[in-house]
Amino acid sequence: MDAFQTIGKSLPRKEGIGKVTGQAVYAGDIRLENCLYGRTVRSIVPRGRIKQIRFGGDIAWNEFTIVLPRDIPGKNAVLLIDSEQPFLAEHEIRHVAEPVALIAHPDKSLVEIAHRHVSIDVEPLPAVFTMDEALQLNHIFKSYLVQNGDPSEKWGDADRIVEETYRTGAQEHLYIEPQAMIATAIPGDQVTVWGSMQCPFYVQRALAPLFGLQPGQVRVVQMETGGGFGGKEEYPNMIAGHAALLSWKAGGRPVKMIYDRREDMWATTKRHPSKTHIKAGFKRDGTLVALDIDFMLDGGAYPTLSSVVLSRGTLHAAGPYKCDCTRVRGRVVMTNSVPYGAFRGFGAPQSIYAIEMHMNRAAQELGIDPAEIRRRNFLHQGDRMPAGQVINEEIDLEMMMDRALELSGYRRKRPEFEEFNKQGNTLRKGIGLAVFFHGSGFTGSGETRIGSEAAVRVTSRGGVEVLVSNVEYGQGTNTVLTQIAAEACRIPPDLVEIHQPDTAVVPNSGPTVASRTTMITGKLVERASLELRKRLMDPVDFAAAARQYLSQHGELKVNVRYEPPSEIHWDDETFRGEAYAAYAWSCDVAEVEVDLIEYRARATNFASVVECGRVINPLLAAGQIEGGIAQGIGFALYENVVLEHGAMKNNQFTNYIIPTSADVPEIQVEFVEFAHANPGPYQAKGIGEMPIDGPAPAIASAMAHAFGGRFVNEIPLLPERIMSEAESP
Amino acid sequence: MTPISLAVNGKNYEVTVPPMRRLLDVLRDDLALTETKEGCGEGECGACTAIMDGLLVLTCMVPICQVAGRHVTTIEGLGAAGQLHPLQQAFQDKGGAQCGICTPGMIIAAAYYLEHPDEAEDVREALAGNQCRCTGYTRIFESVLHS
Numbered sequence: 001m002d003a004f005q006t007i008g009k010s011l012p013r014k015e016g017i018g019k020v021t022g023q024a025v026y027a028g029d030i031r032l033e034n035c036l037y038g039r040t041v042r043s044i045v046p047r048g049r050i051k052q053i054r055f056g057g058d059i060a061w062n063e064f065t066i067v068l069p070r071d072i073p074g075k076n077a078v079l080l081i082d083s084e085q086p087f088l089a090e091h092e093i094r095h096v097a098e099p100v101a102l103i104a105h106p107d108k109s110l111v112e113i114a115h116r117h118v119s120i121d122v123e124p125l126p127a128v129f130t131m132d133e134a135l136q137l138n139h140i141f142k143s144y145l146v147q148n149g150d151p152s153e154k155w156g157d158a159d160r161i162v163e164e165t166y167r168t169g170a171q172e173h174l175y176i177e178p179q180a181m182i183a184t185a186i187p188g189d190q191v192t193v194w195g196s197m198q199c200p201f202y203v204q205r206a207l208a209p210l211f212g213l214q215p216g217q218v219r220v221v222q223m224e225t226g227g228g229f230g231g232k233e234e235y236p237n238m239i240a241g242h243a244a245l246l247s248w249k250a251g252g253r254p255v256k257m258i259y260d261r262r263e264d265m266w267a268t269t270k271r272h273p274s275k276t277h278i279k280a281g282f283k284r285d286g287t288l289v290a291l292d293i294d295f296m297l298d299g300g301a302y303p304t305l306s307s308v309v310l311s312r313g314t315l316h317a318a319g320p321y322k323c324d325c326t327r328v329r330g331r332v333v334m335t336n337s338v339p340y341g342a343f344r345g346f347g348a349p350q351s352i353y354a355i356e357m358h359m360n361r362a363a364q365e366l367g368i369d370p371a372e373i374r375r376r377n378f379l380h381q382g383d384r385m386p387a388g389q390v391i392n393e394e395i396d397l398e399m400m401m402d403r404a405l406e407l408s409g410y411r412r413k414r415p416e417f418e419e420f421n422k423q424g425n426t427l428r429k430g431i432g433l434a435v436f437f438h439g440s441g442f443t444g445s446g447e448t449r450i451g452s453e454a455a456v457r458v459t460s461r462g463g464v465e466v467l468v469s470n471v472e473y474g475q476g477t478n479t480v481l482t483q484i485a486a487e488a489c490r491i492p493p494d495l496v497e498i499h500q501p502d503t504a505v506v507p508n509s510g511p512t513v514a515s516r517t518t519m520i521t522g523k524l525v526e527r528a529s530l531e532l533r534k535r536l537m538d539p540v541d542f543a544a545a546a547r548q549y550l551s552q553h554g555e556l557k558v559n560v561r562y563e564p565p566s567e568i569h570w571d572d573e574t575f576r577g578e579a580y581a582a583y584a585w586s587c588d589v590a591e592v593e594v595d596l597i598e599y600r601a602r603a604t605n606f607a608s609v610v611e612c613g614r615v616i617n618p619l620l621a622a623g624q625i626e627g628g629i630a631q632g633i634g635f636a637l638y639e640n641v642v643l644e645h646g647a648m649k650n651n652q653f654t655n656y657i658i659p660t661s662a663d664v665p666e667i668q669v670e671f672v673e674f675a676h677a678n679p680g681p682y683q684a685k686g687i688g689e690m691p692i693d694g695p696a697p698a699i700a701s702a703m704a705h706a707f708g709g710r711f712v713n714e715i716p717l718l719p720e721r722i723m724s725e726a727e728s729p
Numbered sequence: 730m731t732p733i734s735l736a737v738n739g740k741n742y743e744v745t746v747p748p749m750r751r752l753l754d755v756l757r758d759d760l761a762l763t764e765t766k767e768g769c770g771e772g773e774c775g776a777c778t779a780i781m782d783g784l785l786v787l788t789c790m791v792p793i794c795q796v797a798g799r800h801v802t803t804i805e806g807l808g809a810a811g812q813l814h815p816l817q818q819a820f821q822d823k824g825g826a827q828c829g830i831c832t833p834g835m836i837i838a839a840a841y842y843l844e845h846p847d848e849a850e851d852v853r854e855a856l857a858g859n860q861c862r863c864t865g866y867t868r869i870f871e872s873v874l875h876s
Contacts, residue, residue, distance in 0.1 A: 012821050019829030020817040020836060022764025022804040029763035176768040176776055176862055177830040226766070226830025227862050261769040474828030474863045619824045623868055627827065630865030653773030653860070661866045662857040 006486045006493050007682050010619035014478035014498065015224070024224040027180035027195045028258050036065060036104040038246045038257040039111045041118045042267060043089065043098040046129075046336040046645045048122035050091060053101055057117025064114065065250040067102040072245065073187075074212035078237050079205055085302035085339070087210060087241045093122055095301035095338050096647035097267035099238070104246040104255055127336035129646050131275055131298050134333035141299045141332045142307035144314045144575050146387045149325030151279070154290035158281025162362045166278070166354040167714040168696070170298075170641035171271035171634070172648065173343060174658055177226020178264040179235060183243035184254045185211075191244045192219040197236035198228045199511035200469050204503045206237035207244060222501040225473035229631070230342035232473065233513050234305055235268045265651035269341030270641055272297040272309055272332070276317070276354035286366055286373040290325040293317045295351050297332040300339035300646070306332040309340075311443045312514075313347025315579045316693075318386050319355035320397055320437050321377040326386040337646030342513060344628065345692045348438060349635065353715065356434040356697030364709045369414075370701060371405060374435050388576045392567070393583065394676035400609045401435055401587045407668055408589035408607035414705070421706065426596045429604075430706030433589045434697040439580030440686030441516040444570035447562055447581070453507035454524035456485060456532050457557035458550055462543025463495025464532065466525055467557075468509040470517040471501045475688055476620035477517050483616050484522050484681045488529030491542045507559060515686025518616060519582065519679070524560050526681035532558045565679045582678040582685045584612040588629070588694035591665070592702040599719035599726070603633050603699055607668045613678050613685035615671050621687055625669045628691025633665075634658045636696040640716050733797045737762060738806030748794035752786075753777045755793050756803065764805045766830050768860070775859030778834035779803045785841045804833035807840060816840055816876040825872030827863035835859045839873045 018024035041053070053068065055061045069076055069090035076090060077083035089098050100120050105111045128134050155161055181195035191211055197203060200220040208215045220240070225232060243257040259267070275296045281289040295317050299306035314330030363373040378397040384390050405411060410431055417429040441447050455467040466485050472478040478498045486493040499506055509521045535556060539545030549556050570577035591605040608625055615621045638657040642649045650656050678685055696715050703722065704711045712725045731748040734741065737760065744759050756762045756779075765788060768776030772790040779788050780802040788801075808814035816836050819825065826832040835856065842848070842855035849855035852873050853866075861869060 010824075013824070013826060015829075016821045016826055017810050017813070019826040019832050020813065020820045021809050022766065022833035023810065024829050025763075026766070026830065028767065029757075031761060031763075174862055175830075176774055176828070176860060177766070178768075225828065226768075227828040229862070261771060476827075619868075623824045623827060623864055626865035626867045627863045628865075631862070652771060653769045654771060658860065658862065660857045660860060661853045661869070664866050667865060667867050 004487060005490065006483045007614065007616055010617055011479055011483060011493055013476065014482050015472060026177055026226055027182055027223045030182055030194060032182065032254045032256065035254045035256050036106055036246065036250055037108040037111045038102060038104040038243055038255045039115045040099045040242055041101040041103060041115055043093045043096060043100055043120060045093060045122050045124055046096050047127040048093050048124040050089065050093060050100065051121040051123055054119045054121065055117065056119060059114045059117050063105060065104040065246055067245045067249050071249055072210065073248065075209045078241065079209055080234055080237065080304060081307060082303055087238065095336050096645050097338050099242065102242050102246050104250065129335055129337060131296055131333050134335050139334040141303045141334050142310055144311060144330040146314055146328040146575060148386045151290035151292040151325055151327050154325045155281050158289045159284040160366055161279065161281050162358065162365055163279040164358060164361055164713060166276045166357055168274045168350045168353055169716055170273045170340065171343060171639050172265055172641055172656055173229040173231030175227030175229060175231055178259045178261060179239050179268060180258040181236065181239045181243045182254060182256050183240065183247045184252060185244050185248035186252055187248050190217050193240045193244055194221045194223050195236060195240060196225045196232055197222050198232045198471055198473060198513060200501045200503050201508045202234065202511055203237055203240045207241055210241050211248065220503045222471045225471060228473045229344045230346065230513065231268060233342035233511060235341065261653060262651050265648050265656065267338065269304065269339055271343035272299065272306065272340040272347065272350065274350035276351060278354055278358045280358060280362060282362055282366060284366065286368045286376045288321055288323040288377045291318060291323045293328040295328060295330045297347065297350065298335055298337060298340060299332040300335060300337040302339040304339045304341045306340065308443060309342065309347040313351040315387060315439065315443060316348040317351035317355060319352065320379050320435055320585065322379050322383045328386060335646060337643065344631065345689045346514065349693050349696060352436045352693045353696045356436065357700055357711065357713065360432065360701040360704060361711055370433060371401060374401065387579055389578045393678055394674045395585055396674065397435060397585060400585060400611060400672060403670065403672065404433065404587035404589050404607055404609040407609065407670060408605065410589050417705065428594045428596065428706040430702040430704065431589065431591045432698050432701030432705050433587060434694040435587045436693045437583040437585045438515060438690035438693055440519045440582045440584060441580060442514050444579055445572055447520060448564045450510050452510040452520060452524060452562045453559055454509045454521055454528055455507050455557055455559045456525060456528040457555065458532065458546040459497060460550060461495060462546045463491055463497065464489055464529065465497040465499055467499045467506040468521050468525065469501050469506050470509055470512045470521045473512065475624060476617060477512065479620055480518050480616050481522060481525050484525050485529045488526045489533050489542060495543065515688045515690065518684050519686045520562065522681040522684060523679060524562060528558045528560045531560065532556065582680060584685045584687060584690045586610045586690055586694055588698040590695060590698035590702045592699055592706055594703065594706055594722060599723040601637050601703060601717055601722060603637065603665045606665050608691065608694065609670050609672060611672050611674060612687045613680055614673060614683040616682065616684050618671065621671065622669045624687050625691045626667050629667055629695050630659050630664050632692045632695025633699065635692065636699040636715050637717050640718055731794060733793055735796045736800040738802060746793055749792045751789050752791040752793055752796050753788035756788060762803060762805060764833055765803045766833055768830060775838060776831050776834045778837045778859060780837060780841060785838060804837055807836065819872040819876035823872040823875055824868040831859060831861045835861060835869060
């Protein structure tokens with residue numbers, strides 16, 4: 001037993017009191033004198049050439065601040081991976097809801113009225129809305145190939161070949177706090193933004209060229225952020241740029257831009273829709289012989305983060321199975337839909353949905369239980385994954401699956417439900433499972449490339465302050481980093497402070513994405529804290545030593561930089577190597593009920609067994625898992641983005657359905673910890689994204705069980721989709 | 730513009746505003762009581778929930794003209810740092826809050842439920858009008874049941 005003081009304890013949320021009292025300050029809570037309210041004028045056609053922008057109606061336009069592309073002082077391009085997307089479309093429109101102009105006025109209600117009187121004359125051009133059309137036109141943003149053999153040579157060795165196509169729909173993040181940004185500019189000199197975001201340094205990097213400034217002249221401050229789930233990874237670059245452009249044009253008056261819910265859902269990114277074709281060959285006993293996967297994502301009209309979403313999806317597509325002849329082709333295509341972007345899971349939920357559904361289908365065709373076919377193919381320590389990585393960490397998927405089956409009563413319930421379903425009720429019951437992993441941290445060489453930094457400094461209270469750019473947006477950054485710093489310094493957690501993410505003060509520890517904060521940044525905080533303690537000569541009384549050091553030297557601050565583990569190598573050219581420094585693993589079991597009158601499906605029970613290394617804070621970690629499962633249930637059953645000309649038509653809470661408190665089932669979460677070394681702080685791995693990978697295939701396979709093996713291959717499992725499968729001859 | 734008097738958390742206020750201005754905007758913009766949050770502005774998410782003369786209301790759906798002479802209780806009226814309401818303490822201890830934007834409205838709805846347990850079948854039904862995208866609700870239920 002490790003004798004930890006703070007690690008492994010369920011400390012309450014560090015910033016929680018502000019949240020339960022409402023006193024936490026979100027961007028919208030900032031009150032400003034002399035403030036302008038900004039609004040974006042957007043295209044209503046999917047593609048075309050801009051002829052003219054008209055400011056009509058009975059509006060005193062001379063009172064408005066108006067920004068057009070020609071007002072942009074620097075480069076009209078949102079710098080992310082590439083710089084293809086403009087802040088404001090100048091000549092060509094590529095999607096509905098594309099920003100074309102900006103307006104601002106001190107009277108918020110007047111802005112609302114005025115923006116409806118701006119019209120854009122567009123000469124329409126043909127637009128593409130489906131992945132198949134895009135593929136025909138060869139509109140491909142990015143493609144990858146992962147291969148360890150040629151499946152076409154192996155089909156003859158298989159006793160059974162199973163082939164199917166799976167589809168997942170777009171998903172809206174629906175963070176409860178909409179996108180919000182406040183900006184002030186000193187034209188020619190300085191831009192400052194405060195807002196709701198996951199990645200302050202992304203915003204800084206995107207805004208500097210927009211204004212022709214050096215990054216240091218752009219200051220970005222993260223305010224309390226009301227959820228993000230990836231939706232506040234790259235999109236804040238856009239709204240921050242818009243608010244700052246308006247302030248710049250208005251000579252430095254502060255500008256507040258807060259999207260209303262309709263605009264937020266209509267215009268911002270969503271999870272990429274996917275289409276995955278899988279052909280798999282099996283021996284009679286269920287052993288995989290060959291696996292050929294064609295994974296495709298709709299990227300929408302601009303590349304945003306699609307290439308890296310594709311990369312993660314491709315590298316998770318073969319599932320936690322050993323197959324010595326696997327080929328995965330991944331492609332993301334360009335359409336004229338509103339650009340898709342980061343969403344918790346980042347491509348993995350789509351490809352994992354397909355492989356897990358396929359394993360269930362294969363189990364059925366071979367007459368094997370879905371749990372048993374998995375058991376025959378699981379990856380073990382020492383096995384090689386398709387991109388070449390050898391699993392060095394200790395894993396025991398058999399044990400995890402068995403525990404999940406036991407926790408859920410799977411073995412008892414499976415035959416019980418089959419019996420129940422035979423009795424002619426108007427209800428059908430099913431139980432299904434999914435087994436999956438999720439790589440912690442950036443894919444491939446990402447962590448090495450960005451080289452994150454973190455700092456820890458001594459405070460006058462005799463404690464320490466952690467300086468990082470990773471933000472708290474509900475997932476527990478503040479608390480977990482506090483625990484890590486407290487443990488390493490051997491001080492009580494209430495002596496640890498976390499500095500507000502502010503690019504003028506904190507070093508760039510990278511974005512708050514990719515299940516990387518605890519493992520990557522947490523490790524930096526641990527290293528810096530240990531070093532700081534060492535510089536204080538490993539004191540018995542830390543607080544006294546710290547205060548004494550401050551009085552003698554003025555400051556004690558330790559900066560550290562990311563060092564890649566020596567065994568991690570990734571080749572971007574060949575797309576081979578160690579894709580992730582560590583993986584978290586999980587098994588989900590879901591139960592569903594479907595009534596045969598409305599074909600409405602409900603998740604009625606859920607169990608999840610999770611291995612994510614050392615659990616730093618069990619309370620918060622369980623909260624992450626439960627929340628991810630609820631979003632996964634939404635992805636599986638309810639969340640249907642209806643697209644019209646490539647933009648969300650049901651862009652309201654009223655008609656985009658997410659699980660409510662009445663819809664989520666009992667969720668049991670159990671952590672298992674394997675005693676192995678991994679590169680995280682106190683052997684902790686990432687956890688933020690993994691819980692959204694499993695629910696959709698677990699629920700969809702439970703649905704297939706409920707209907708005697710009829711698979712609905714497309715999620716969400718809307719009543720009409722279930723009915724059409726259940727009632728087909 | 731209409732002069733309207735109302736009480737919020739035991740304090741009397743006079744505002745002169747357009748009669749159709751949302752109670753939420755009066756609270757946040759005119760009275761600087763930003764503890765009540767906005768999530769959707771269409772009466773669906775519950776983030777702006779408050780209690781008006783004993784009734785649970787969505788402040789984004791209430792025009793200020795309907796609030797004249799009434800008393801509004803927001804999260805601030807329930808408790809503040811140092812003197813938390815038992816529900817606020819439970820949300821803090823049991824992990825009922827994550828990003829925190831739904832939390833004030835959620836706690837108000839939970840407080841109403843605890844005072845009127847007969848109006849809903851159970852806590853799940855009682856909170857079904859308050860959307861949380863972070864927690865999956867498990868820890869919200871625990872917070873309410875352990876307050």
